[in-house]
Amino acid sequence: MRRFVYCKVVLTTSLVWVLVDVFLLLYFSECNKCDDRKDRSLLPALRAVMSRTHEGPGEMGKAVIIPKEDQEKMKELFKINQFNLMASDMIALNRSLPDVRLDGCKTKVYPDDLPNTSIVIVFHNEAWSTLLRTVHSVINRSPRHLLVEILLVDDASERGRGNFMKLRGAAASRGQVITFLDAHCECTVGWLEPLLARIKEDRKAVVCPIIDVISDETFEYMAGSDMTYGGFNWKLNFRWYPVPQREMDRRKGDRTLPVRTPTMAGGLFSIDRSYFEEIGTYDPGMDIWGGENLEMSFRIWQCGGSLEIVTCSHVGHVFRKATPYSFPGGTGQVINKNNRRLAEVWMDEFKDFFYIISPGVVRVDYGDVSARKALREALQCKPFSWYLENIYPDSQIPRRYYSLGEVFSYTADKEIRTDDLCLDVSRLNGPVVMLKCHHMKGNQMFEYDAERLTLLHVNSNQCLDMPSEEDKMVPTLRDCNGSRSQQWLLRNMTLSM
Structure with missing residues (x-):
């Protein structure tokens, strides 16, 4: 009994210090426009800590190399989350990162009256170090007056309910804009303002950062390219492709301007709250994850919005080679159902291309899509042929076969x-x-x-x-x-x- 009470005291004390830590980070985070009445007596000490020499493991985004004697333990821990947990735990939660922005982005000036945002992060059996590093990076590198809240949505189910939990997080949020992040990200300096500025210009613009790569093996931070954008192949798999010349011409060669992308990766994006509701949020009939990014991409473009990669915004993401989760029937069954739903609702006669190449999809029970078809009709959305001709003429689908x-x-x-x-x-x-x-x-x-x-x-x-x-x-x-x-x-x- 005495040991049980002791454990409760320790856990309570630890929780208090975590809350204090988050409060201090939030209160004293650097910002473009802070309340002048704020007591800044602790700022010199805090700045001294933040400006420490970057010599620890992973600082400035450098790779962490595990000693040979720890390799076996590292491999065992790797299996838990499908990334190098040992390396992640060695890295500071507020590690420094290089400024990987284009030079033209570093001198851009943004309006003072940008819309504020809520950050929604859904996590499922996530490693604490990666989750907390995500939170620290948001707080440390976001102007305080733009950050309303960070909502951590714990999907405690064994099965995982990705999109449903995102909807719960969005419903609980209070910001003018909703920004979705994965639980293993790191935001870089100046990541938020460009996203919000584009939404201020056009509330129907759904914007994504450049997704930089955080190595799943060493946690090295590697800048993503501003010369790639999202597409998809015949099997409705999301793919990165080179930005076509026509898009460079549209931007008149200015690489700091947003790239119009046919599809998005799906885990990291910002969207005006009211517009998110207007276009039907997520398809509630889709399971867990997979396909929802293409479904939303088609819907945004076909229903009058735009989907863009804001090249002045960079967010790192741990890219795993395999998922650590298992699903009833397997991931293929889940993805096939989701893809069948999006094909039936949004692809018109072009869905036949998909069914010929992936005949197993036709046998999958995809549920009732009448509500989603009614949404498409109510929004007076354009046909998929318009999308292929005007947004994604590079797609392989419209070719003659x-x-x-x-x-x-x-x-x-x-x-x-x-x-x-x-x-x-x-x-x-x-x-x-x-x-x-x-x-x-x-x-x-x-x-x-x-x-x-x-x-x-x-x-x-x-x-x-x-x-x-x-x-x-x-x-x-x-x-x-x-x-x-x-x-x-x-x-x-x-x-x-």
């Missing part, structure tokens, strides 16, 4: 491709490799003979053949001989030429 398959597609440009990679042969007798599609034919041009069922590589005048005994995974080129191994049956013909 001879045939679509689950893995490869044969296009009207006579490419054999999957996503943005094409079969490429640079010399006689191979090898056959996958390289980025260049749309210049040449090494990537194959003629299909519908009678002989052959795929002729035009440059070499050889036929695509079955894999050899030496490498049973990769097809090869051989002189055309009419053998069955050189016959390819293309199904799902979508275009007669």
Whole structure:
């Protein structure tokens, strides 16, 4: 009994000090416009602490190297969160980071009357060091008058209810803008003002920071590129692609201006509170996570808003190679359901492209989408063809196809491709490799003979053949001989030429 009371006292004392720590950080955080009546007697001491020499583990975003004798323990801890927990625990909660902004961003001046924001962070079995480092970075690097609150939403369920918990956090927030962050982020200097300034200019602009990479192995901080934006492939997987020249031309070469992005990664963005409600928040019929970022991206663009990456805002994110969570039926089942819902509501006839390439999705129970279709009608949203023509003309979907398959597609440009990679042969007798599609034919041009069922590589005048005994995974080129191994049956013909 005595030990139990002692534990309660220790826990209570620890909690008090955590609250005091957060209060002091919030009260004395640097800001652009603070209350002059505030007692600043402790500021010199606080500034001395904050301006300490950056020599600790991970300071200035440097990598943390674990000694050899601790490697085995590190590997065991890694399994808990699918990142290097030992390295994270060694790093200060308020570690210093480099200023990775473009030079033009560092001199920008923002209005004094920016809208304020609530920060919503949903966490599920998160490591304390990464969660608290996220909170510290928000407090330390956000102007006080713009930061209404930080809402930490603990998803205590074993299954995880990502989007539902985000909705709960949004409903409880009081800010004019809602900013969503993941629980393993680090905000950099000047991250918030550019996001809020863009929303002040246009309340229907949904804005994302550049997402910098925090290594899951060393916690090294690496600047993300302002020359990439969000897209998606045939299987409705989010992908990063180079910013096209047309977008550079629209901005007249000014890289400090926001990039109009077809899709967003989904975990980190700011949105006007009232606009978030107007466009239907999140689809409540979607499970946990996966697909909600594309669903919201399509909805924003098709229903009169805009989706942008604000290149003067940088937030780091721990990118994990695998999820530490498990879900009933597996992650694939969850994502397939969510993707089916977004395809049925937003993609019109183009959903058939998705179903041909991912036939397993059609068998998934996706629930009732009548309310989401009614929302689309009420908002008078544009068709998906408009989105492809005006927002994402670079998408692979509107291209003309001879045939679509689950893995490869044969296009009207006579490419054999999957996503943005094409079969490429640079010399006689191979090898056959996958390289980025260049749309210049040449090494990537194959003629299909519908009678002989052959795929002729035009440059070499050889036929695509079955894999050899030496490498049973990769097809090869051989002189055309009419053998069955050189016959390819293309199904799902979508275009007669």
